[in-house]
Amino acid sequence: xxxxxxxxxxxxxxxxxxxxxxxxxxxxxxxxxxxxxxxxxxxxxxxxxxxxxxxxxxxxxxxxxxxxxxxxxxxxxxxxxxxxxxxxxxxxxxxxxxxxxxxxxxxxxxxxxxxxxxxxxxxxxxxxxxxxxxxxxxxxxxxxxxxxxxxxxxxxxxxxxxxxxxxxxxxxxxxxxxxxxxxxxxxxxxxxxxxxxxxxxxxx
Numbered sequence: 268x269x270x271x272x273x274x275x276x277x278x279x280x281x282x283x284x285x286x287x288x289x290x291x292x293x294x295x296x297x298x299x300x301x302x303x304x305x306x307x308x309x310x311x312x313x314x315x316x317x318x319x320x321x322x323x324x325x326x327x328x329x330x331x332x333x334x335x336x337x338x339x340x341x342x343x344x345x346x347x348x349x350x351x352x353x354x355x356x357x358x359x360x361x362x363x364x365x366x367x368x369x370x371x372x373x374x375x376x377x378x379x380x381x382x383x384x385x386x387x388x389x390x391x392x393x394x395x396x397x398x399x400x401x402x403x404x405x406x407x408x409x410x411x412x413x414x415x416x417x418x419x420x421x422x423x424x425x426x427x428x429x430x431x432x433x434x435x436x437x438x439x440x441x442x443x444x445x446x447x448x449x450x451x452x453x454x455x456x457x458x459x460x461x462x463x464x465x466x467x468x469x470x471x
Contacts, residue, residue, distance in 0.1 A: 300429045301389055332436075349408045349416070350395060354409060
């Protein structure tokens, strides 16, 4: 996993970059991402818009959601190892590979089902983080094959990944005209979603 550079647009405080957020604010940021996705996606009745691509080689919204879910699962497995072991070897943490059955299941599922799967894993992540005292966020694990992580670094990585993926989904929705005819609250642009938004009713 390669953490993207943050530009501060998703900060809890005005002008505050992800790395400057308190642990509590970072948890809030991570908890809000599934709610923002619900706000954007659940009002879209033609789910083919979320599953088809406009240009060959470009991802669909569903593809981006699958990537978010799988990234979350990997990060959570590393966080859990660090939280429950002393300086664990992260290379020994089993990777969650997509089996043929999982690929088939993803292919048969609509984008809102995939979004719900991401939400469930994200809830595991934020529950783990809420249970940790601040000092434990600096606990780490080592890797010789990839890179070493602390819990705080993994949480920041997820927030930065959210920023990238939400921007990608925002661009796809605009390209596809997916927001035409839906309520203004669900058409909020990317720059405006730093304001916490309550969960919406999920379909799928």
